[in-house]
Amino acid sequence: MFAVHLMAFYFTKLKEDQIKKVDRFLYHMRLSDETLLDIMARFQAEMQKGLGKDTNPTASVKMLPTFVRAIPDGSENGEFLSLDLGGSKFRVLKVQVSEEGKRNVQMESQFYPTPNEIIRGNGTELFEYVADCLADFMKTKELMQKKLPLGLTFSFPCKQTKLEEGVLLSWTKKFKARGVQGTDVVSSLTNAMRKHKQDLDVDILALVNDTVGTMMTCAYDDPSCEVGVIIGTGTNACYMEDMSNIELVEGDEGRMCINTEWGAFGDDGALEDIRTEFDQELDLGSLNPGKQLFEKMISGLYLGELVRLILLKMAKAGLLFGGEKSSALHIKGKIETRHVAAMEKYKEGLANTREILTDLGLEPSEADCIAVQHVCTIVSFRSANLCAAALAAILTRLRENKKLVRLRTTVGMDGTLYKIHPQYPKRLHKVVRKLVPNCDVRFLLSESGSTKGAAMVTAVASRVQAQRKQIDKVLALFQLTREQLVGIRDKMRVEFEYGLKRDTHPLATVKMLPTYVCGMPDGTEKGKFLALDLGGTNFRVLLVKLRSGRRSVRMYNKIFTIPLEIMQGTGEELFDHIVQCIADFLDYMGLKGAQLPLGFTFSFPCRQASIDKGTLIEWTKGFKATDCEGEDVVDMLREAIKRRNEFDLDIVAVVNDTVGTMMTCGYEDRNCEVGLIAGTGSNMCYMEEMRNIELVEGDEGKMCINTEWGGFGDNGCLDDIRTQYDKEVDEGSLNPGKQRYEKMTSGMYLGEIVRQILIDLTKQGLLFRGQISERLRTRGIFETKFLSQIESDRLALLQVRKILQQLGLDSTCEDSIVVKEVCGAVSRRAAELYGAGLAAIVEKRREDQGFEHLKITVGVDGTLYKLHPHFSRILQETVKELAPRCDVTFMLSEDGSGKGAALITAVAKRLQQARREN
Ligand code: BG6
């Protein structure tokens, strides 16, 4: 009895002594609660630094956005392939996620070895090896020829800009394949798979870190899981962060999973005060010195090695094994994490320790075994403590984000150290609870690794991809090939000829109207003129003062609005309103009673028999006043002036806005022989040889032709490129079946096309959560200025979203991206169609004059051209492409067409007087 007591006493004393000895020796590795709280605070600051746009570049904890935006909701389904590369084992899997909404996941998997020569060899070979394994798996499981989406769990720090892409920032742990850092691993693997294209038909839809996979796996079973932690070969954590805090990703609604890459904590020196000589020595002997310093104090790849280094030092100091060292103890990697775990086992621990040390060629005493066991405890306890501190920081962040006093949450856990070490989980949980007493944490072990979660991410991605395909299909309808554009250019050319020829003119859809404007201003024009500018966005009345010789022009103008009920009321009301505006203007200018010559810019198709006569053929754009079509608008204006009986005006000329624009620009540049409007409507005029104009007598000189190209396609010749959306816009317009080219190109209709597409995409459930709002049903909400704003490159997504919200469209950031793309597709097509039309005219002019090359200036006006950020560039590029032998200069008309109308009036007045004098 006494002997037993004595033995027990002796053993307790021995144990105490050994523990004290080791405690003293490893004093620096034992972290107090204050130190842990301090580390927790430091990690909180690191997270903030990693999340900030300006601070991220120098942050060591990279806080990588993962583009995983939500945890699984149970609606995921389908069959997926999965690769799990980067942990202690490389696996290929097939995952079947339940079809019936029951949370049911079936997996089949196979492990493959990862020999050092592969993981530290050449990058291309690494990916080829991975592809080979995948092909082998497909063969064994008889999955060949099946097209399956693949989710890649890749457990290394990757910078992602989307889910299906990831640029490796640096290798960590045991991997160090050449030529991979800084490249996208998804495309490398995709390339490697091409070799197997006979058997492999897979699409990599998602790249996820193992922490993310773990979180998602656990969240599938417990929806409150919002953190994933790996304590395995390496260590790391991810968690769901509020989008508004992630400065590196546009958008502020919802959350996104952040892969913290906490293993790099301390790489900037932030943990130097707690790192020991053993940590430094271990780091120097590692594959990535100076990197992953936090990980090297914690994870499975390093714990055994830390223990070995400590034992070696203690032995050297005579504190262990009677000062003897074995040669095995000198070998790097001889003690592994599984040894540490075995040595710390509750009952067999000491026996295990003896066995392990003996295997290392040592002859340990009882005291040695106790001491070594305690070394293991200190090292692994420190690991758990450090993990707990960083995890506590994440939990605090989550709690603060949610503005909660108490947070209840679940943390998904995985990794061999956590799984096989007998005390590790308990210790970790305990310390976390101590550090964050206001968080109730459930730790959930991911039984099935990270692949189940990766499959969930892939499932969502594949749904998104299917939706994307639907969107792309719609956008593709607006993409014109070069051949199509050449075809359009050539058809336009044919229509020009039809319009000019007497026989074909009556049926021509491009009317090619003679304007009786025969020459450009020569600078001798002078006098005071009134001008009206009706038919564009604004109605203006102007006073233009021309001073001869000096080419100086002074203009005064006033903008008036024409209410919708007048635009679409009776002709008399419309012209009375116009005269009322003139009266107001004269009054405003103090010109009451002055009898001035007037030029009338009237931006609608008019058949002219002289410069001062214009019979409206038909209204276009937003006008529809009755009793005007077939009438001379000059007469109508004269009559309205008479009705008012207040002043008299000498209406000298009626001109189309294209003609006014050409004149305005021609005043500055004599090469300007084309006038183009890309505004509310779409039209072009140009100087034609008289001999080509069969409708007007005479072969000498030139005359300006108002093409009215807006009617191009009215005979069906554009039907092959018209989409259902174009047809819908046409049907809802004031003039169905008419002005088809205009309706595909001009400001008044582009927004409407966009709106029709958005309605359709919403109906298909691809936008606005499938809800068609009243606003979206409202005609005309997308004015040119909004399209232009939305498409501006300088605009961040949030601003696009704000514009949409101002328009009453409650959109998410994803919606905003789609809306912007739709606008882009529609406006690009418009610019290209304009380019094709313009190429037709400049080529015609070049050929007609028999020139090898033509230098010509196009005067341009219109809000679409002026406001849209890309329209003018695309238009110019297209003309260059389709009329390579013409050197076309574009000149923006700064002063509108009123100035040109005044110039035309001046010339006409001069001719009129000359005729009278004769
Ligand atoms: C596995 C996961 O269970 O754990 C892997 O499926 C992960 O994705 C691994 O990388 C981490 O642990 P270890 O110990 O294998 O590195």
Ligand code: BG6
């Ligand atoms: C103006 C011209 O600058 O542009 C008008 O003065 C022309 O004559 C108009 O009709 C065309 O652009 P929008 O965009 O106003 O239709």
Ligand code: GLC
């Ligand atoms: C390393 C990797 C990290 C991974 C972790 C766990 O720290 O850098 O991406 O999550 O190991 O496997």
Ligand code: GLC
């Ligand atoms: C419409 C009109 C045309 C005008 C153009 C630009 O197409 O029919 O005359 O030039 O709009 O305003």
